[in-house]
Amino acid sequence: MIPLRIACIGKHGQTAQALAGVAAGYPSIELHQAGREAADLTDAAALEAFIHQTQAHVVLNAGAYNLVDKAENDEAKAFAVNAEGPRTLARLCNRYGVHFIHMSTDCVFDGAGTEPHTEDESPRPLSAYGRSKLAGELAVAEEYPEAVTARVCWVFSEFAESFVSKAIDWARARPVLQIVSDQIGPPTYAPDIAIALLRLARAKVESVRDLSGLLHLASPDAMSRSDMAGAIMAESQRQGGPFARIEPVTTAAFNAPAKRPLNARLSNARANEALGLNWTPFAAALERSVAGVLNRTAS
Numbered sequence: 289m290i291p292l293r294i295a296c297i298g299k300h301g302q303t304a305q306a307l308a309g310v311a312a313g314y315p316s317i318e319l320h321q322a323g324r325e326a327a328d329l330t331d332a333a334a335l336e337a338f339i340h341q342t343q344a345h346v347v348l349n350a351g352a353y354n355l356v357d358k359a360e361n362d363e364a365k366a367f368a369v370n371a372e373g374p375r376t377l378a379r380l381c382n383r384y385g386v387h388f389i390h391m392s393t394d395c396v397f398d399g400a401g402t403e404p405h406t407e408d409e410s411p412r413p414l415s416a417y418g419r420s421k422l423a424g425e426l427a428v429a430e431e432y433p434e435a436v437t438a439r440v441c442w443v444f445s446e447f448a449e450s451f452v453s454k455a456i457d458w459a460r461a462r463p464v465l466q467i468v469s470d471q472i473g474p475p476t477y478a479p480d481i482a483i484a485l486l487r488l489a490r491a492k493v494e495s496v497r498d499l500s501g502l503l504h505l506a507s508p509d510a511m512s513r514s515d516m517a518g519a520i521m522a523e524s525q526r527q528g529g530p531f532a533r534i535e536p537v538t539t540a541a542f543n544a545p546a547k548r549p550l551n552a553r554l555s556n557a558r559a560n561e562a563l564g565l566n567w568t569p570f571a572a573a574l575e576r577s578v579a580g581v582l583n584r585t586a587s
């Protein structure tokens with residue numbers, strides 16, 4: 289198979305770590321990753337140097353300002369990282385003839401309705417984070433129409449920090465956790481996203497498909513946040529880890545600083561058709577994720 293050189297930004301994040309694990313199984317893939325220290329999204333010279341050093345066929349941006357609540361009071365920083373960073377990358381990739389895959393979020397939608405959001409639907413973000421990510425999508429499309437923006441949602445895994453590691457941490461400290469029950473989304477296993485991104489990268493390089501624009505990478509199984517938290521607690525207890533009782537609350541009662549879409553479902557029909565994807569069943573993915581988190585955090 290033709291070698292595929294990928295340069296990934298956001299090395300220490302969940303998707304990037306999952307990508308490293310999956311790519312290690314493919315000798316034809318040469319994965320270069322840089323964290324904020326080497327490739328800060330607000331440092332155009334560092335991004336350009338990273339692209340040159342790696343001689344990448346594909347640049348993947350898995351870095352982001354992801355502090356959804358904090359962004360409400362830090363919108364300028366969120367825009368610098370989530371909008372201007374991707375704009376710079378798209379411009380550089382276009383200039384140097386390198387394929388570009390960017391990542392975005394369900395938070396570009398207002399979450400109306402109960403059907404999965406499609407790529408054709410008009411976005412209407414409810415939060416500063418969502419606005420910054422939408423601005424990033426638009427900047428990428430403007431600078432480099434051939435680029436792909438992959439929207440993902442409720443990503444979880446054994447890697448970095450996710451809802452799984454957070455819920456287990458909270459359960460170490462509190463016997464009862466209040467979790468919202470009216471936000472419904474598709475918990476999506478980071479290694480499944482990594483496989484999809486690698487297929488997408490290969491499809492771009494080999495021009496087997498004419499893929500550009502938006503692509504939703506999300507599991508077909510949707511559930512509430514409180515049901516997801518309940519499943520995490522049950523699996524943690526089953527594996528000898530901490531347990532807390534889940535108390536479902538409404539989003540209105542929880543009153544977080546940033547508004548989140550109540551319907552976070554994303555339709556994966558376009559991605560499945562283009563890339564032939566399989567999604568790990570939630571129970572199997574959760575078992576691996578909880579095992580990894582408990583193993584990592586065992587004292």
Ligand SMILES: NC(=O)c1ccc[n+]([C@@H]2O[C@H](COP(=O)([O-])OP(=O)(O)OC[C@H]3O[C@@H](n4cnc5c(N)ncnc54)[C@H](OP(=O)(O)O)[C@@H]3O)[C@@H](O)[C@H]2O)c1
Nearest residue numbers: 298300301302303324328329351352354391393440442443
């Ligand atoms: N996690 C989710 O549930 C979720 C949901 C929807 C969309 N997404 C999107 O999916 C993509 C990947 O998310 P993820 O969950 O894998 O990310 P993550 O685990 O939150 O990691 C994000 C990474 O971005 C890095 N970063 C922050 N500021 C940066 C900067 N100025 N320059 C370069 N890197 C910077 C962070 O570096 P440090 O390690 O140095 O802090 C971190 O390693 C992002 O675009 C995110 O918006 C994620």
